[in-house]
Amino acid sequence: MYKFKLVLASTLVFWIGGVFAHHLDPDTIKKRIQPSASVYRVGDDVPVAKPAVVATSGPRSGKEIYNTKCSACHGSGVMGAPKLGVASDWEPRVAKGEESLFSHAINGLNAMPPKGTCADCSDDEIKLTVKYMVESSH
């Protein structure tokens, strides 16, 4: 009998709730039926998580690395660094052979730091960058 009363009571609660639902003001109804997704116009500040910066995949180009990692010294000739685009700075070095340039760029030479401080550059990326620098300095 107790159980039956409970069922009856909850039925009554739902029924009363249903009756009152019909008397909700239009604003509340609008809020309740609004879609879970909204439409945003271009330029709106969309509250969506921005994707994390994607790590570069594959080797970067020599030009890219030069511009970000080497130009600080090789653009203006800091501490006697051979300048990009100045053939006379490069000729005596190129004369010693590509392998010598590569090994100095990777391992360092006097004021030239190993890999030009590009710690995350692979040897191949450094070689590409050296090639780019030499080709741009004829």
Ligand code: HEC
């Ligand atoms: C902190 C300054 C600095 C940065 C950054 C730098 N270099 Fe150098 N680099 C030098 C200097 C100085 C020399 C000349 C060293 C010498 O001959 O005594 C040099 C020389 C070189 C040479 C000639 C080596 C040779 O055999 O004569 C190459 C090739 C080179 N750098 C490549 C690079 C590359 C590639 C990067 C970027 C990834 C880079 N450098 C970043 C300062 C720098």
